[in-house]
Amino acid sequence: MRVLVSGGAGYIGSHTVVQLVAAGHDVVIVDSFANAKPTVMNRIEALTGTAVPLHSFDITDRDKTEHLFASEPFDAVIHFAGLKAVGESMDKPLEYYENNLDSTFSLVRAMRRHGVPNLVFSSSATVYGDRSEPPYREDFEPIEATSPYGRTKVFNEHVLRDVAVGSDGFKVAILRYFNPVGAHPSGMIGDDPSGIPNNLMPFIAQVAVGRRDRLTVHGDDYPTADGTCERDYIHVEDLAAGHIAALHWMAAHDRPVSTWNLGTGKGTSVLEMLSAFSRAVGREVPYAVGPRRPGDQPRTWADPALARDELGWTAVKTVDDMCVDTWRWQSANPQGYPDA
Numbered sequence: 143m144r145v146l147v148s149g150g151a152g153y154i155g156s157h158t159v160v161q162l163v164a165a166g167h168d169v170v171i172v173d174s175f176a177n178a179k180p181t182v183m184n185r186i187e188a189l190t191g192t193a194v195p196l197h198s199f200d201i202t203d204r205d206k207t208e209h210l211f212a213s214e215p216f217d218a219v220i221h222f223a224g225l226k227a228v229g230e231s232m233d234k235p236l237e238y239y240e241n242n243l244d245s246t247f248s249l250v251r252a253m254r255r256h257g258v259p260n261l262v263f264s265s266s267a268t269v270y271g272d273r274s275e276p277p278y279r280e281d282f283e284p285i286e287a288t289s290p291y292g293r294t295k296v297f298n299e300h301v302l303r304d305v306a307v308g309s310d311g312f313k314v315a316i317l318r319y320f321n322p323v324g325a326h327p328s329g330m331i332g333d334d335p336s337g338i339p340n341n342l343m344p345f346i347a348q349v350a351v352g353r354r355d356r357l358t359v360h361g362d363d364y365p366t367a368d369g370t371c372e373r374d375y376i377h378v379e380d381l382a383a384g385h386i387a388a389l390h391w392m393a394a395h396d397r398p399v400s401t402w403n404l405g406t407g408k409g410t411s412v413l414e415m416l417s418a419f420s421r422a423v424g425r426e427v428p429y430a431v432g433p434r435r436p437g438d439q440p441r442t443w444a445d446p447a448l449a450r451d452e453l454g455w456t457a458v459k460t461v462d463d464m465c466v467d468t469w470r471w472q473s474a475n476p477q478g479y480p481d482a
């Protein structure tokens with residue numbers, strides 16, 4: 143298939159691009175580099191042996207997006223492009239709503255006009271809000287979220303569902319990711335957050351490599367086995383494989399809307415993740431326990447049965463794989479991607 147990948151220079155997008163090329167797809171990236179470094183493109187080329195074509199623009203620009211679709215044929219779009227920091231979305235809600243919704247409107251409008259039938263969308267477990275109990279199932283309703291970022295995912299899901307149900311031949315796959323971590327086993331591409339990482343895994347990795355003094359564990363008085371929160375961490379390589387499985391499934395089926403969780407179905411606590419990372423590095427990663435972080439759920443994990451039964455996809459990588467691969471990436475690239 144000829145696949146346009148929006149946000150293909152980002153963390154999950156870059157891993158998915160590498161797998162798409164390996165699977166024989168013809169891939170084109172569009173990315174504004176709002177949250178990516180251009181040097182990732184050299185790494186993608188080294189891993190794939192191909193200079194993946196790149197369009198460098200902001201897809202909220204409808205004219206440029208329309209022009210791209212008028213100039214090249216596509217069979218499918220995987221839409222990763224978006225802003226993703228929960229905390230930042232509280233400070234800049236309008237920026238989040240504009241970017242994360244306008245990008246979808248712009249893409250879907252161009253896809254409809256040019257008869258591109260398949261859209262895979264990056265949603266998030268955040269749409270399960272704070273009222274569902276794990277394991278989270280795709281049929282949980284109503285979806286809702288507790289941050290502007292999360293609400294952009296909820297709204298996007300509604301928009302895409304309405305458009306797919308109302309338009310002949312336009313199909314969407316909504317993929318709800320749990321907690322993506324890890325890196326390509328080569329250590330050449332990985333998660334490279336700008337500024338202080340919000341997420342657990344990149345924070346631990348930056349402590350281990352000496353960029354930060356210690357991890358602060360956000361609370362150890364939760365009603366869990368060791369008192370720290372449990373999450374469903376999923377290796378980014380498994381996640382990327384889930385996108386390819388979804389793409390193949392959609393191309394072969396006529397169902398307008400499909401929603402699949404991409405998770406492992408298992409919870410891992412903050413302290414368990416820290417121990418696994420220490421094993422990967424071969425020494426203790428320093429930490430201190432701090433207060434709870436507002437908004438954190440004690441435990442979240444997926445029911446991954448639907449993706450297993452329909453897509454034949456299951457996550458296969460272990461927590462140790464996630465830590466070993468993250469450490470390979472972080473130790474080879476202590477400051478992340480180079481600027482040039």
Ligand code: NAD
Nearest residue numbers: 149152153154173174175176177178200201223224264266
């Ligand atoms: P990322 O920031 O690394 O990648 C997103 C990419 O999109 C970046 O390269 C950025 O430059 C680009 N981009 C942003 N807005 C754009 C625009 N308007 N036009 C063109 N390019 C634009 O993030 P990621 O972790 O790879 O996440 C990819 C998607 O998955 C996002 O939609 C995110 O919300 C979603 N998601 C991520 C996680 C996670 O924890 N990483 C979890 C659930 C869902």
Ligand code: WQD
Nearest residue numbers: 228266268321340341342345358359360371373412435438
């Ligand atoms: C995991 C656990 C923290 C940092 C977020 C988004 C979610 C999705 C994935 C996009 C929690 C603890 C963390 C630290 C810590 N993203 N922690 N010290 O909050 O489950 O999910 O990313 O859609 O929408 O909310 O992930 O990695 O931030 O936290 O103790 O310095 O690690 O309290 O228990 P979260 P996370």
